[in-house]
Amino acid sequence: MSGLFRRHFLILPAAALLFLFVMLPYVNVLVMSLRAPSDSTPYGEGFSAGGYVKLFSDPYYFEALGQTLWLGVLTAFVCFLLGLPIALHISQASRRWRGLLYGIVLSPLLVGIVVRSYGWTILLGNTGVINATLRNLGLIERPLPLMYNSFGIVVALAHVFLPFMVLPVLGALQGLDPAVGSAARSLGASRFTVFRRITLPLAMPGIQSGAILVFVLAVSSYVTPALVGGMRVKTMTVMVVDALIDQFQWPFGSALALSLAVSAGVIVLVFARLTRMKWK
Amino acid sequence: MTEVSILSLVKRYGTALAVNDVTLKVNHGEFVSLLGPSGCGKSTTLKCIAGFETVSDGRILFDGHDISNREPEDRDIGMVFQSYALFPHMTVAGNLAFGLEMRRVARDEINRRVADVMELVQLSQYAGRYPRELSGGQQQRVALARALVIEPAILLLDEPLANLDAKLRDEMRTFIRDLQKRVGITTLYVTHDQGEAMTMSDRVVVMFDGRIAQAAAPEDVYDRPASEAVARFVGNANILTGTVEAGADGAPGLRFGSEGTLLRLPAALPAGTAPGRGLRVMARPEQVRLTAPGAGDATGTVVSHYFNGGFIDYRVRVGADEIMVHAPTADRFADGAAVGLAFDAGRLWPLEGAA
Numbered sequence: 076m077s078g079l080f081r082r083h084f085l086i087l088p089a090a091a092l093l094f095l096f097v098m099l100p101y102v103n104v105l106v107m108s109l110r111a112p113s114d115s116t117p118y119g120e121g122f123s124a125g126g127y128v129k130l131f132s133d134p135y136y137f138e139a140l141g142q143t144l145w146l147g148v149l150t151a152f153v154c155f156l157l158g159l160p161i162a163l164h165i166s167q168a169s170r171r172w173r174g175l176l177y178g179i180v181l182s183p184l185l186v187g188i189v190v191r192s193y194g195w196t197i198l199l200g201n202t203g204v205i206n207a208t209l210r211n212l213g214l215i216e217r218p219l220p221l222m223y224n225s226f227g228i229v230v231a232l233a234h235v236f237l238p239f240m241v242l243p244v245l246g247a248l249q250g251l252d253p254a255v256g257s258a259a260r261s262l263g264a265s266r267f268t269v270f271r272r273i274t275l276p277l278a279m280p281g282i283q284s285g286a287i288l289v290f291v292l293a294v295s296s297y298v299t300p301a302l303v304g305g306m307r308v309k310t311m312t313v314m315v316v317d318a319l320i321d322q323f324q325w326p327f328g329s330a331l332a333l334s335l336a337v338s339a340g341v342i343v344l345v346f347a348r349l350t351r352m353k354w355k
Numbered sequence: 356m357t358e359v360s361i362l363s364l365v366k367r368y369g370t371a372l373a374v375n376d377v378t379l380k381v382n383h384g385e386f387v388s389l390l391g392p393s394g395c396g397k398s399t400t401l402k403c404i405a406g407f408e409t410v411s412d413g414r415i416l417f418d419g420h421d422i423s424n425r426e427p428e429d430r431d432i433g434m435v436f437q438s439y440a441l442f443p444h445m446t447v448a449g450n451l452a453f454g455l456e457m458r459r460v461a462r463d464e465i466n467r468r469v470a471d472v473m474e475l476v477q478l479s480q481y482a483g484r485y486p487r488e489l490s491g492g493q494q495q496r497v498a499l500a501r502a503l504v505i506e507p508a509i510l511l512l513d514e515p516l517a518n519l520d521a522k523l524r525d526e527m528r529t530f531i532r533d534l535q536k537r538v539g540i541t542t543l544y545v546t547h548d549q550g551e552a553m554t555m556s557d558r559v560v561v562m563f564d565g566r567i568a569q570a571a572a573p574e575d576v577y578d579r580p581a582s583e584a585v586a587r588f589v590g591n592a593n594i595l596t597g598t599v600e601a602g603a604d605g606a607p608g609l610r611f612g613s614e615g616t617l618l619r620l621p622a623a624l625p626a627g628t629a630p631g632r633g634l635r636v637m638a639r640p641e642q643v644r645l646t647a648p649g650a651g652d653a654t655g656t657v658v659s660h661y662f663n664g665g666f667i668d669y670r671v672r673v674g675a676d677e678i679m680v681h682a683p684t685a686d687r688f689a690d691g692a693a694v695g696l697a698f699d700a701g702r703l704w705p706l707e708g709a710a
Contacts, residue, residue: 254440257407258498260427261434262505263457272453276444354444354485 101336108329117325126330136314136331143311144338146228147294151240151286153233158240158285159278165241166248180242183235192302195231196222199303223305231303232293239292240285247281248274283350287343294339311335356383357418357508357541359404365412366399366565373399375565376413381509381543386535388544388552391562392588397545398513400562404543405511406430417508428457433502433540437514439494441486447473447497448482454505472504475534492523499531503538510535510542516551528554549589553577561585577639583706586637593638593678594706601630609636609703611676616653619700628705637704640681644697645669645688651695657688671696 108126113119130136165176183191198204199221206218221227255277259269297312304310309317311331318328359381366374374396381387389397402408404415406427415423422430433454442450451469460468473479476496486494495515502510515531516524532555535542546552552559553573560570561581569581580586583594595618597611607624608617620636628634648654655673667687669680671694678696688694 252438252440254436254438255442257405257427258434258436258440258501259442259453260407261405261430261432261511262454262501263428264453265426265428268457273442279444352444354487 101333104329104333107325108327108333110326110329112324112326117323123326126324126327127334129327130330130334139309139314140311140334140338142225142308143294143335144342146225146232146300146310147290147339148342149225149229150232150236150293151290153229154237154240154289155282155286157233158237158244159282161237162241162244162248162278162281163274165245180238184238188235188298189302191235192231192299195227195234195299195303199227199230222303223307225308227303228300228308228310231299232296235299236289236292239288240282243285243288244278244281247278251277279350279352280355283347283352287346290346291339291343294335356539358383359509359541359543360416360419361400361404361413362416363413364400364403364410364415366396366403366408367411372565374403377562377565377567378413379560379567379570381541384539384541386532386542386544386555386557388546388556388559389562390546390549390552390559390589391568393547395562396565397547397562399565401511401513401543401545404509405432405434431508432511433505433507433509434511435495435498435502435513435515437517439486439498439515439518441494441497441501443486446483446485447478447489450486450497450501451504454501458505468504472500475503476500491519492527495519495527496530499534503534503540508541510540512542512544514546515544516546516548524551531555553589559589561588563588578702579704580637581707583635583637586704586706591640591679591681593640593643593676595636595638595676595703597634597636599624599628599630599632599634609634611636611653616673618652618698618703620705621701621703624705635706637706638678638698639702640668640679641666642699642702643678643680644699645671645680645682645686646695646697648693648695651697653696653698655694655696657690657692657694659690660688669694 107118109122109124110118111121111123112125130140161176161180165173165180168176186194196203200206201218201222203221205221206215209215209219221230251274256269256273259273260266264272295312297316300308300310301313301316304313312335315328315332315335318324318331322328359379361377361379364374364377365372377396377400379387389400391397399408403410406422406425410423413423414421417430442453445453448469451472452465455465455468469482470479473482476499478493478496478500481489481493481497486497489497498515512531516527519527528551544552544555553576556573558570559573559576561568561576563584569576569585571579571581576585576589580589580592583592586592586594595609595611597609597618599620600608600610600617602608602617602619607620607628607630609620610617618636624634644651653673655671655678658670658672658677660670661668662684665684667682667684669682669688671678671680673696680696
């Protein structure tokens with residue numbers, strides 16, 4: 076027992092913190108989601124599974140859940156497409172450039188989330204910078220639908236979560252022996268084949284963690300979907316806040332929140348399972 | 356089998372010359388070592404042959420075909436790296452099959468050849484293992500097999516044994532050499548370890564500062580080094596400096612040390628050697644014998660001795676010089692004892708250039 080303690084005591088503070096501020100609140104949310112609804116108070120007497128029934132029987136909520144998870148997948152995929160070349164480039168850059176490139180990659184995180192989201196509305200809006208410019212150039216007559224749809228949300232989310240893809244992929248790439256690529260070429264592989272058969276598979280551990288990070292962050296983001304998505308695209312997080320704060324329905328809001336967390340968790344598990352690497 | 360010709364190879368990094376006018380021909384099936392201290396240009400030369408470095412000047416020919424500007428994948432080489440550079444995400448069999456897949460060999464032939472080469476390097480039972488599950492020596496053998504299975508025109512090895520422990524390194528030396536002889540492949544081997552170069556090679560190419568200092572059979576490099584630098588880099592060397600004199604019988608001798616001992620010199624002396632001229636002569640430590648004081652060619656005092664298992668390494672002071680003697684354990688002399696030194700006149704090697 077004392078041996079077990081000695082080996083694991085360093086994670087005690089973090090474990091305690093997680094238990095107190097994550098596990099317990101989740102239990103609280105679970106209990107709340109099963110409370111009976113009420114019209115006059117946040118929740119009523121007794122218990123009921125009504126919140127879940129409403130969520131899964133009303134297509135409005137059910138589709139929102141699907142839409143939210145799909146946006147998360149899309150954001151992760153866009154971050155992968157944009158992030159992989161960046162990570163490849165930085166991994167091959169000289170030390171002098173590397174610091175600067177790191178700074179550029181991290182720069183979206185330096186701007187507050189509200190400011191950044193408003194920034195995107197200025198760019199993407201119907202009278203925003205992009206549409207106004209295109210209209211003035213005579214390239215379009217009606218404004219392009221850049222905002223209040225999934226496109227705008229994915230653009231704004233990918234912008235801020237890109238570093239969470241680049242950094243793990245970069246970590247994986249920098250751990251590689253450069254001679255491995257040379258060995259492949261000496262065996263007859265072209266540069267592209269080396270990328271396809273060697274570099275990409277060896278970057279997979281980084282891609283895997285990056286994709287999970289971006290997906291989880293995107294699915295649980297609130298401010299950006301709320302501002303860029305507006306009233307037309309409602310993600311689960313927006314609905315949770317609606318239910319809890321505007322409609323004052325704590326059991327239903329909790330059911331929404333928990334359903335999102337569980338389904339996102341399942342997707343992460345399935346993804347991790349599918350991309351499992353035997354060689355690690 | 357392929358013949359490799361390196362013609363006036365130059366590799367510049369900015370203004371620095373990493374390889375400075377290297378010309379070398381490697382014959383069909385020959386095992387040639389590039390030996391030198393770090394930064395002497397041996398690895399750069401190998402990388403130029405492999406195609407991982409561009410050639411600044413000069414040409415590299417495989418069987419008369421200029422391949423200087425070909426991509427590495429078009430050169431038909433097999434290469435073994437110091438870090439082995441195995442593909443961590445592929446099994447042993449996957450690593451071995453990779454080069455054959457690149458050559459679009461049919462699947463059943465791939466399987467056959469991979470099985471054959473695993474037998475050759477005694478790894479058949481590890482086909483399904485990943486590299487991280489193998490020991491250093493096993494990884495080394497996979498790397499070797501991966502380079503050989505494609506039956507390349509030439510085999511390039513870049514310090515392949517540097518990461519192994521001493522005992523395994525000795526085993527792998529013979530293993531690689533035997534394998535190379537069996538396969539009969541033209542081989543270039545880069546090392547900083549003179550023992551490796553000596554035991555494995557048909558020919559040793561000693562390099563300093565981007566240039567070839569000597570290219571010769573191991574015995575010649577050891578017994579007849581082209582310069583003092585080669586003599587000192589390859590094995591240990593006593594360099595005796597003195598003046599040439601005619602001995603009592605008229606044969607040339609070397610007057611060296613403060614005691615003015617006259618050493619008999621071998622008959623063949625460098626051009627321009629004449630009585631009265633300065634001369635440097637190399638004597639290997641094992642070519643010097645310890646005798647009773649007064650019995651040898653010179654007399655000295657034992658400064659130190661180190662027991663080395665099969666031998667004892669003595670340092671003997673003769674005048675201002677200190678002579679290294681690699682003596683059998685039967686000869687025992689205490690530190691401070693007066694001893695005689697007998698040189699093997701036939702194997703003294705006069706070095707080129709004035710003393």
